[in-house]
Amino acid sequence: MFNHMVEHHLDRVFHALSDPTRRAILDRLAEGEATVGHISGPFPISFAAVSKHLGVLERAGLVTRKARGRERVCRLNPAALADARAWLGFHQRFWAERLDALDAMVGQKSGKPD
Amino acid sequence: MFNHMVEHHLDRVFHALSDPTRRAILDRLAEGEATVGHISGPFPISFAAVSKHLGVLERAGLVTRKARGRERVCRLNPAALADARAWLGFHQRFWAERLDALDAMVGQKSGKPD
DNA sequence: AAAAAATTTAACCAAACGGTTGAAAATCGA
DNA sequence: TCGATTTTCAACCGTTTGGTTAAATTTTTT
Numbered sequence: 013m014f015n016h017m018v019e020h021h022l023d024r025v026f027h028a029l030s031d032p033t034r035r036a037i038l039d040r041l042a043e044g045e046a047t048v049g050h051i052s053g054p055f056p057i058s059f060a061a062v063s064k065h066l067g068v069l070e071r072a073g074l075v076t077r078k079a080r081g082r083e084r085v086c087r088l089n090p091a092a093l094a095d096a097r098a099w100l101g102f103h104q105r106f107w108a109e110r111l112d113a114l115d116a117m118v119g120q121k122s123g124k125p126d
Numbered sequence: 127m128f129n130h131m132v133e134h135h136l137d138r139v140f141h142a143l144s145d146p147t148r149r150a151i152l153d154r155l156a157e158g159e160a161t162v163g164h165i166s167g168p169f170p171i172s173f174a175a176v177s178k179h180l181g182v183l184e185r186a187g188l189v190t191r192k193a194r195g196r197e198r199v200c201r202l203n204p205a206a207l208a209d210a211r212a213w214l215g216f217h218q219r220f221w222a223e224r225l226d227a228l229d230a231m232v233g234q235k236s237g238k239p240d
Numbered sequence: 241a242a243a244a245a246a247t248t249t250a251a252c253c254a255a256a257c258g259g260t261t262g263a264a265a266a267t268c269g270a
Numbered sequence: 271t272c273g274a275t276t277t278t279c280a281a282c283c284g285t286t287t288g289g290t291t292a293a294a295t296t297t298t299t300t
Binding site for chain 3: 271272273274275276277278279280281282283284285286287288289290291292293294295296297298299300
Binding site: 019020022023026027029030031032035038039042088090093094096097099100101103104106107108 | 133134136137140141143144145146149152153156202204207208210211213214215217218220221222
């Protein structure tokens with residue numbers, strides 16, 4: 013159902029999201045587009061490190077960078093979250109169903125409604 | 127709003143989900159609880175490797191392992207997906223809003239209607 | 241044309257990752 | 271009790287990660 017090349021893409025998206033600095037960059041970027049230097053400011057790591065983080069985010073499709081003069085303007089791509097969200101949504105619902113079925117089979121109603 | 131120790135937890139959940147073998151283990155586990163050996167079967171990697179993957183999933187709270195004799199029975203914990211899903215849901219919505227606002231602003235300035 | 245500014249790239253490092261094999265620790269069946 | 275079974279743990283290995291600094295690149299400013 014989900015199994016396509018999406019799998020490969022999910023690797024990159026989930027990996028990109030697994031780092032707190034990168035999630036902070038995304039938060040920062042949610043306030044509006046910004047240049048690499050502008051993004052880099054508040055972080056206690058080097059400029060180059062932030063640039064590499066942006067590379068990871070870009071390869072995951074979460075961020076786009078386009079040149080404007082000597083600067084690179086970074087912008088969020090909310091659509092890239094859709095795959096990850098779909099995976100989570102599907103599985104969370106599916107797991108819950110299966111576990112409910114298991115509970116029902118065991119016959120011990122835990123009394124937890126939907 | 128989200129920023130608590132949850133951050134630290136999100137690191138582990140997203141990282142756990144970033145590996146295709148681990149996602150496959152979760153898929154497998156969605157069919158019902160299973161022992162480590164049972165899970166390990168279909169995978170072309172060693173038993174110990176699967177055990178380590180299960181450790182990662184357990185530390186992320188996605189899976190619980192409980193002893194039953196000399197076996198360990200593994201089971202999904204759907205609740206653990208909630209945090210990740212909440213993060214994604216909030217951000218996806220928030221990003222979309224901000225970008226809509228940005229588009230509207232740009233549209234106003236350039237006189238281009240929506 | 242030269243200097244300054246914004247980014248990326250390259251080379252490097254320590255730590256973590258995903259994998260292996262083999263030994264250790266429980267528990268079960270004989 | 272002894273041997274087999276199930277699982278983890280420990281040590282190791284090559285690759286990736288997240289970070290650094292320094293050099294290279296591109297564009298703007300003077």
